[in-house]
Every structure is written in C-alpha cells, then in structure tokens.
Amino acid sequence: MTDTEGFLLEISVHQADVNDKSGARLVLDKLKGQYPRLELLWGDKGYDSHPLEEWTEAELDAKLEIVKHPWDGQRKQWVGPDGKAEQIERPSGFVILPRRWVVERTFAWAENYRRLSKDYEYKAETSETMFQCAMIHLMVRRLSRVRSETHQQQAYF
Numbered sequence: 001m002t003d004t005e006g007f008l009l010e011i012s013v014h015q016a017d018v019n020d021k022s023g024a025r026l027v028l029d030k031l032k033g034q035y036p037r038l039e040l041l042w043g044d045k046g047y048d049s050h051p052l053e054e055w056t057e058a059e060l061d062a063k064l065e066i067v068k069h070p071w072d073g074q075r076k077q078w079v080g081p082d083g084k085a086e087q088i089e090r091p092s093g094f095v096i097l098p099r100r101w102v103v104e105r106t107f108a109w110a111e112n113y114r115r116l117s118k119d120y121e122y123k124a125e126t127s128e129t130m131f132q133c134a135m136i137h138l139m140v141r142r143l144s145r146v147r148s149e150t151h152q153q154q155a156y157f
Helices: 019-031 050-060 099-108 123-154
Strands: 042-044 063-066 076-081 085-087
Touching: 019 050, 050 063, 099 123
Parallel strands: 042 063
Antiparallel strands: 076 085
C-alpha cells in the first residue's frame, strides 16, 4: 500500500496461492489504527468485491474505490437511446488509468535495487524488510537532495 505520492505505507508479502482479495485483507489489517485520517483507498479490478469493500468500511472506516477502465461493463456493441446499434472502439495496448500508475511506479523504483530484482529471499518477512529498506533509502536520498539544494540557495544570500 502506498500513499498518493507512491511512498510505502505498508507491505505484506505472502504466498502466490493467496488471491488479491485475501491478500488485501492481510495488508489492510496492518493499517488498523495507524492512519486515522485515511478516508479513501484506490484499488484495481482484482480487489473488486463487496465483502472487501464492506470490511474496509467497517474495520478501517475508509472507502475502497475500484479504478476501472472506461469501457468496463460494456460490450463491443451498444444500443443507443434511439435504438440504433453502435460499435464501441476499445483502445488497443496499454491504457493509463488514473491512480493505478502510482503503485506501478513504486514497483519500478524498487526494481532498481538488485536485491529486489528477483525473489532471492526464503522468508516473506525478509522480502518485506528488504522492500522497506529500499523505500527508506529512496526517501533519504530525496530528502538529502532537497536539503542540499536549500543549503546551496542559502549560501548565495
């Protein structure tokens, strides 16, 4: 789980046979009581289920919003209000969807760390820790760059 900037809030590494909806509960369960101002969560279609949405509202007091393709739920042929059938053109290839690219960007940042490029770890806890270390390193580098730019500006005055 990331914030809107793509920085890691919580992580849960689990076995591959755990589906997205069950895995979501594992990571969301870790959020209980940590972020009281959390109101809205975005997820992709893999997390689209009413029990998960209800659980998120009951346990976290937050709304789970599923980001979908604009053509989801439509067929290739649509009958308009006038009764005429129209063909719907779906874009081919990759389509950028709002908010979903944030997590993908975080994964891309993590891929720059050699230890995360492949699954080298034997334990899920070690994988989680390595991902957290990579995100800490990324945040410290960004903070130090901002701080050094601020000091350079002050030196000119």
